[in-house]
Amino acid sequence: MAHTTSQDPLLTWPKKYNEIPKAVFEMEELWPKELETIFYGEEWHPIVHRAEIPNPGDYKAAELGEMPIFAVHGEDGVIRVFQNTCTHRGTSLITESSGNKKELECPYHRWLFNLQGDLVGCPNSRDYSPSFDKKDFGLAKLRVEEFCGLFFVTMSDKTPPLKEYLGESFYEPLSRVLGGDGRLKLIGYQKVMYDCNWKAYCDNDGYHAPLLHKAFALLNWQGGKGVQNVSENGHLSFESELKIPDDITALEDGSILDFKGTETSTGSIVQMQFPVTVYSKHMDMLNIRYAFPKGPKGIEVHYAYFSHEDDDEEMVAHRIRQSSNLLGPCGLISMEDASVFSRIDKGNKTPGNAIFQKGVEDEHVLSFTVKQNDESGNLPRWEHYRKRMGFERSES
Amino acid sequence: MSTVSSEIISQIEQLNREYISALDSLDMTAWLNCFNKKGQYNFISEENHRRNLPIAFMLDDCYKRLQDRVTQVVDIQADSTEHYQTRHFTQLMSVEALDNGQYQAEFNYSIYYTRRDSNQTQILCVGRYMDVIEIAENAVNFIKRKAVTDTNVLPRYIAYPV
Ligand code: FES
Ligand SMILES: [Fe+2]
Numbered sequence: 001m002a003h004t005t006s007q008d009p010l011l012t013w014p015k016k017y018n019e020i021p022k023a024v025f026e027m028e029e030l031w032p033k034e035l036e037t038i039f040y041g042e043e044w045h046p047i048v049h050r051a052e053i054p055n056p057g058d059y060k061a062a063e064l065g066e067m068p069i070f071a072v073h074g075e076d077g078v079i080r081v082f083q084n085t086c087t088h089r090g091t092s093l094i095t096e097s098s099g100n101k102k103e104l105e106c107p108y109h110r111w112l113f114n115l116q117g118d119l120v121g122c123p124n125s126r127d128y129s130p131s132f133d134k135k136d137f138g139l140a141k142l143r144v145e146e147f148c149g150l151f152f153v154t155m156s157d158k159t160p161p162l163k164e165y166l167g168e169s170f171y172e173p174l175s176r177v178l179g180g181d182g183r184l185k186l187i188g189y190q191k192v193m194y195d196c197n198w199k200a201y202c203d204n205d206g207y208h209a210p211l212l213h214k215a216f217a218l219l220n221w222q223g224g225k226g227v228q229n230v231s232e233n234g235h236l237s238f239e240s241e242l243k244i245p246d247d248i249t250a251l252e253d254g255s256i257l258d259f260k261g262t263e264t265s266t267g268s269i270v271q272m273q274f275p276v277t278v279y280s281k282h283m284d285m286l287n288i289r290y291a292f293p294k295g296p297k298g299i300e301v302h303y304a305y306f307s308h309e310d311d312d313e314e315m316v317a318h319r320i321r322q323s324s325n326l327l328g329p330c331g332l333i334s335m336e337d338a339s340v341f342s343r344i345d346k347g348n349k350t351p352g353n354a355i356f357q358k359g360v361e362d363e364h365v366l367s368f369t370v371k372q373n374d375e376s377g378n379l380p381r382w383e384h385y386r387k388r389m390g391f392e393r394s395e396s
Numbered sequence: 397m398s399t400v401s402s403e404i405i406s407q408i409e410q411l412n413r414e415y416i417s418a419l420d421s422l423d424m425t426a427w428l429n430c431f432n433k434k435g436q437y438n439f440i441s442e443e444n445h446r447r448n449l450p451i452a453f454m455l456d457d458c459y460k461r462l463q464d465r466v467t468q469v470v471d472i473q474a475d476s477t478e479h480y481q482t483r484h485f486t487q488l489m490s491v492e493a494l495d496n497g498q499y500q501a502e503f504n505y506s507i508y509y510t511r512r513d514s515n516q517t518q519i520l521c522v523g524r525y526m527d528v529i530e531i532a533e534n535a536v537n538f539i540k541r542k543a544v545t546d547t548n549v550l551p552r553y554i555a556y557p558v
Contacts, residue, residue, distance in 0.1 A: 097443065097548075188444040188451025191549040214472050250467065253460035300549060305451050324455035329553040330439075332468055336476040338553030343478070 013391045016363040017379055019353040025197040026349055030389070031296040037388045038275050039065030039293075042159040044166075046277055047071050047081055049288065050149040051184040051306055057100040057115060063292045064153060069142065070094045071151060072101075074115045079146075081153050082117055082139040093139075104139075113139055148175050148182030150288070166273070169229040170237050173269045177281045177288075184286065184306040187320055191302045192329035194338060196345035198293035199385070201301070202276050203344070204337055205375035206238060207358040212340065215333045218250040219257065224267065226372035234274035234384035236377050242267025242283060256325055256332075259283040260318060274381060282333070284315070285323045303328045400491045400499065408501050408529055409488055411536045416484035419556060424466040427557065432530060432537035433459050439558055442523060443548045453550070454557060469556055477555040480509045482520060484558070494528070498539070501527045505543070507558055521547035521558060 010029055011021060024030065039045070048060045048071040059072040061084065068084035070093070084092050086106040093104050093113070103120070104113040112121035117139035125132065142153040145162035152162055163171055178184060194201055206228055210216050226240025248254035259267060261284070271279040276291040276299070286306040293299045305323040307316045327334050348354065359374025361367060370377040386393075411430060418426035431437070440452040456462045486503045494500055507520040523545035530539050543558050 098447075186449065188447075188449030189441070190451060190453055191441065191443075192553060193549055193551050195552060212476065214476070215468075218472055250472075252463045252467075253458065256461070256464070320450045321455055321457065324450075324452040325461075328453065329550055330453045330555070332472065335473055335553050335555060339476045339478055342552075 009391055011389075011391050013386050013393045014353050015394050015396060017366045017383065018356040018360045018363050018376070020356070020382055022348040022350060022352060022354050025200050025345060028296040033389060035065045037390070038385075040067075040155040041388065042154065042156045043275060044145065044152040044154050044159060044162055044273075045275075046150050046152050046273070046288065046290065048079070048151050049178070049184060049186070049304070049306070050079060050151070050182070051186045052098070052304065053079065054186075055100065057102055058098070059094060059101060060098045061094045061096065062290070064142075064155070065293075066295075068092060068094075069153070072104075072115055076116065078116075079144070079151055080117060081142045081144050081151065083142070085140070086111055087119065087137040087139060088122070111137075117141055147171060148178035149184060150174075150178060150182070165233070166235060167231045167233075170231060170235045170271060170273070173237050173239055174271060174279055176266070177269055177271065177279045177286060179286060179306065179308045183309040185309055185311075185316075187305050187307050187316070187323065189302055189304055190324075190328040190330075191300065192338070193294075194299050194301060195297075195342040196299065197296060198276055198291070198299045200344045200348070201291065201299045201341050202272055202278070202381075203378055204272070204278075204340075205358075205378050206370070206373050207375035208340075210373070212336045213333055214336070219248050220245045220250075221257075226268075228370040228372060228374065228377045230368050230370055230377050230380045232368075232380060232384065234381035236272045236381060238268070238270040238372070238377075239266055240268045240372060244283075256322060257283065258318065258322075260315060272381070274384060280327070282326065283322060284319050285327055286319070287323065287327055301329075400493055404493075404499065404531065405488070405491055407531060407536045408491060408499060411529060411538065412486055412488070412501075412503060412525075415538070415541070416486060419558070420482055420484055422469075422556065424469050424556075428462055428466050430538055431459065431462055431541075432535065432539060434530070434539040435459050435462055435537065436540045437462060437465070437538075437557060438540075438542040439554075440542065440544055441548045442544050442546045445544045453545075453554065465557060473555060478511070478513060480511050480520075480555075482556065482558075483508045483510075486525070489524070497531050499529045499531065501525075501529055503527070505558070518551065519547070520552075520554070521545040521550060523547065 047062050053073045056075050061070045070084045071081045084094050088111050091106050091108045110123050114120050119134050119137045224241025224243045229237040269281040278289040280287045288304045290302040307319045326332050356375050359376030415430045437456040438452050439454040484507050486505045489502045492500045503525040506522045509520040510517045526542040528540040
């Protein structure tokens, strides 16, 4: 097995900016390094929206890389994120994906933690080691920042502040995905495993949408004006008008596609935050896609859907109906993406490079100017990945 | 269950057999025919169902939506789906009489799928059907079939109703 030193890189990167080595989707040896430099490195990862754990004691389990963590709503109203491990000898504390607890008790030796993470009880502590001090054994807390009710974590002290990290061209549309002001209500999840490397999952582009998704053509659904904003650290934000025809002949019930809109809406926003998170707002669907790579193969995606606190009953019902049927692993306008993820993975077990074309004006220059239906918007993300991983570009 | 005759039970079991054989042979017209004009179909995770979160994997809340489900499978997404063969196994757990010739039934189900590209068989999902069935003069139909799946994380995208 290859080992990593700067003299002996796992992978050499092609010279041209629009070429990605197919091996990057297949080499299992990359995973430990990706954990270290990306998932445990200087990146922010969204874990929970306040709407998912609205009351004191509510918790939600998650993973960061391979590390189990959980978010909990404290008695003091503060949301914190902890490693999911007892500070005595490591028993996991949370065993369900979500729930409500008054306190966190480890069953093994009954150490007891409050919702703020402090160790408040430990039986027979008179017999503990001389240096033991309760205060040193609170739950291990992660660095957290909030934006519009969404809580992000990072393992590094060096990660820039969240807003700076996302940049305005990313967080401004994100605020609209999050209802404008973050006053959301959870309406449910769709969870699924996709059979591909995590990088194949988040390599979806602006070129494919009208071509892969037959629903767009069948519904005579023309893309309106739109933009793609890319950032140097690999975030990508699409925004476009939606022009849905008044008369949808391909469907018996066209109301599923109604865009009731709100003051803060453009028709369609899709955002990909490095490394693995997608946010989207199509018509009246407000969606966060939390994603959890399961090692080098397989990625578990949790689509979380929201309504807004100000919605009337009719709007909530509409959002539920639309979200259940259009996005997600069975959705009318999205199921094909899932199919492509696993086919990309299969097809890339072949030699050579995957070569991007649409929107590439000069193969030797990394461009940040991207048109709505270009695939070149993914190239800054790949460049960011390459740098994080320390891969050298080949000379020729 | 005691108040429901064995004739009714066998009619309900027959409807269920028609439903699962429609899906296992991917005959979406036959699937649609299992519902009457009041028909509704819902495929939802056990987690959402238990927590009263209404988001489903598929939510067809009127007959037109059922028709559009057929269009989605047959016309819109036919060529992008990596086809898989399903096999549904069900067991009737309970039947109760409601008013107006309607019955509430519950079946357990487990669904296997075999991928055409690998020929390997795996579990697609496991759960229960919570049904409302209407028995009229010459017709036995679902007016509601709700497939609640214990498999909260689906093992793959799902192209066909379950
Ligand atoms: S491991 Fe938790 S109390 Fe001992
Ligand atoms: Fe897509």
